[in-house]
Amino acid sequence: MSTHVETFRNQIQGHCQADLKVIHGQSQIRLLGIRYNMWLDSTAQRRYVMDGITELACFLRKNRDLSIENSLRLIECTLAPLLAFSGPVLIWPDKEIQTTHGSLCKMQQGAWQMSPNTSTALFTFLEDQGGLKIKLPWAIICPAVWGHLTRCCQFDAGTRQLAEITYKDALEKHGCIGMKDLQFEAKFLTWDQASQNSFVFACHLTSTLGIRVSWDPFNPAWIASAANIDLAQAMITTKHLVHIQYKKDWKWAQTMEVTAEVKSVTMRLEGGDTFTMKTEGQDTTPRYPTLREAIQRPSLP
Secondary structure, eight states, X not given: OHHHHHHHHHHHHHHHHSOOOOOTTOSOEEETTEEEOTTOOOHHHHHHHHHHHHHHHHHHHHOTTSOHHHHHHHHHHHHHHHHHHHGGGSOOOHHHHHHHHHHHHHHHXXXXXXXXXXXXXXXXXXXXXXXXXXXXXXXXXXXXXXXXXXXXXXXXXXXXXXXXXXXXXXXHHHTOSSHHHHHHHHTTSOHHHHTTSHHHHHHHHHHHHTOOOOOOTTXXXXXXXXXXXXXXXXXXXXXXXXXXXXXXXXXXXXXXXXXXXXXXXXXXXXXXXXXXEEOSSOOOSSSOOOHHHHHHSOSOO
């Protein structure tokens, strides 16, 4: 009997000492504030959003002395940015977005101090139809998704090339010739089907909300379609002036020359002063915008 016990004990110890299987890339990381992993699993980020909804729901339930106005403002200032922050880059399964929708409706009921049996349709109707016109998940994510696509297509960087490939794939897969046709086709897709492509997903959201977007993101005549060197050379050749803020004053400036690396240009103000401006991306300093930003901004401050 003791021999069998010893053998069993040795087997257990052998299993315990064996190395566990490691799947590289599945450990959670935070990239630009979003909880993700290298296998594109965003479960942790979605759980983080749901935990935030649950936490705020508990807070509102414990603090019923808050006025309706303060409760609604608290929801608007916390949950809406939390959902919109990661909404454009995550794939939310239909089941989870429906759960989020139900949780937000319950929270709105508590904020409005309504009975739990109140119909959620009251939150979706327009004001002229007797509704409260509350922003629910679709209305929160929709502008965030379109804004994300606009920023991806705005600059001559890798994101624009990837966005163009995604857009062409969407048009080819659904047999469309432009954004208008894609929005028409997207309304017949399910949430999970539309979520597989960023442009299709954005069109599905607008169709769900009854909105139509007119946009040709990769028109060759647009400023965003021009390469940095072409844009800088065109500014030099045409002597076009841009309106920028220089030392707290708005002044006109002209592009004089571009560096060999095409990363910056020399600008000259009307008074003769010169300064350097970047050509690409978004400016990260409080000094001047980039050349592309300055061209795309309105002429008047």
